[in-house]
Amino acid sequence: MRDNLRLCAVSVDLDEIPNYYAIHGLGEPSVPGASAVYDHAVDRLARLARTLRIPLTFFAVGSDLRTVANADKLRAASELGHEIANHSLDHLYDLTRRSVAEMTRQVQEASRLIHEAVGKRPTGFRAPGYVMTDELAAVLRASEIAYDSSVFPCPAYYAAKASAMALMVARGRTSRSIVDHPRVLAAPVRPYRMGTRFHLRGRSLVELPVQVTRWLRLPFIGTTLTLAGPRLARALTRTVVGEPVICLELHGIDVLDSDDGLADLAPYQPDVRRRVADKLETLEEVFGVLRGAGYAFVRSDEAAAQVVKGG
Numbered sequence: 415m416r417d418n419l420r421l422c423a424v425s426v427d428l429d430e431i432p433n434y435y436a437i438h439g440l441g442e443p444s445v446p447g448a449s450a451v452y453d454h455a456v457d458r459l460a461r462l463a464r465t466l467r468i469p470l471t472f473f474a475v476g477s478d479l480r481t482v483a484n485a486d487k488l489r490a491a492s493e494l495g496h497e498i499a500n501h502s503l504d505h506l507y508d509l510t511r512r513s514v515a516e517m518t519r520q521v522q523e524a525s526r527l528i529h530e531a532v533g534k535r536p537t538g539f540r541a542p543g544y545v546m547t548d549e550l551a552a553v554l555r556a557s558e559i560a561y562d563s564s565v566f567p568c569p570a571y572y573a574a575k576a577s578a579m580a581l582m583v584a585r586g587r588t589s590r591s592i593v594d595h596p597r598v599l600a601a602p603v604r605p606y607r608m609g610t611r612f613h614l615r616g617r618s619l620v621e622l623p624v625q626v627t628r629w630l631r632l633p634f635i636g637t638t639l640t641l642a643g644p645r646l647a648r649a650l651t652r653t654v655v656g657e658p659v660i661c662l663e664l665h666g667i668d669v670l671d672s673d674d675g676l677a678d679l680a681p682y683q684p685d686v687r688r689r690v691a692d693k694l695e696t697l698e699e700v701f702g703v704l705r706g707a708g709y710a711f712v713r714s715d716e717a718a719a720q721v722v723k724g725g
């Protein structure tokens with residue numbers, strides 16, 4: 415990969431609200447908040463993208479596209495030039511612990527539903543909960559996936575997730591989330607091609623790791639930025655300037671707040687307590703700093719193509 419590149423790929427995981435209830439070990443969400451990501455977040459992000467002229471990559475959960483209104487939204491987004499990529503069929507947090515047959519179904523059935531919804535086969539994949547294994551990487555290669563973007567080499571996230579889950583066990587709640595093997599922390603932090611092991615370099619599938627800051631490898635993702643607010647987010651953004659490719663991962667929930675029917679979630683997720691207007695302002699600041707530093711915004715498939723070209 416050329417060192418003088420300055421590309422930023424902004425992706426959005428469209429995890430619908432029941433997934434967050436599952437992480438926190440809560441029951442089923444109540445309406446109307448249960449579908450807030452497709453009802454509100456997709457439109458808000460599409461508006462922001464249009465205003466700022468930024469192409470997005472939406473990682474869609476295949477089963478959500480069985481709802482016609484959701485499929486229509488993503489088709490419209492695709493027609494505007496955004497990329498629709500594969501975030502598995504059912505967003506099973508323990509996907510990597512399932513059989514190869516089930517992993518294959520989760521990848522291929524999601525690709526089929528996305529193809530049917532938007533008229534294009536997805537070429538990118540992101541695993542639920544950032545958990546990757548060599549077995550899942552092999553399934554992706556066998557499923558016409560050109561690039562993956564699941565690896566999150568972030569010690570702070572790893573430690574926080576492990577301790578949050580230990581606390582939940584102590585409190586008698588069960589999360590459906592699982593913790594990745596620590597080998598993920600040995601993976602490159604810049605885009606690379608996987609080898610025989612997913613966390614080592616080779617000539618296989620392209621990996622676009624979820625962005626971490628330089629030195630401390632703090633998470634440079636939507637939730638951290640929107641929680642930080644505009645001023646701190648600007649400072650965090652300066653710590654990634656200079657990276658040839660920045661893979662900024664957002665979630666639909668990054669542009670929602672408790673007024674979107676998410677009051678039940680607010681006690682568990684501090685980011686839901688932040689106002690939407692503030693979150694959007696923060697994201698605008700981040701994009702502004704990156705653009706000012708000479709970054710061109712591209713879709714994740716375009717960023718992946720540059721990795722292949724660069725060897």
Ligand SMILES: [Zn+2]
Binds near residue numbers: 427429505542
């Ligand atoms: Zn997800």
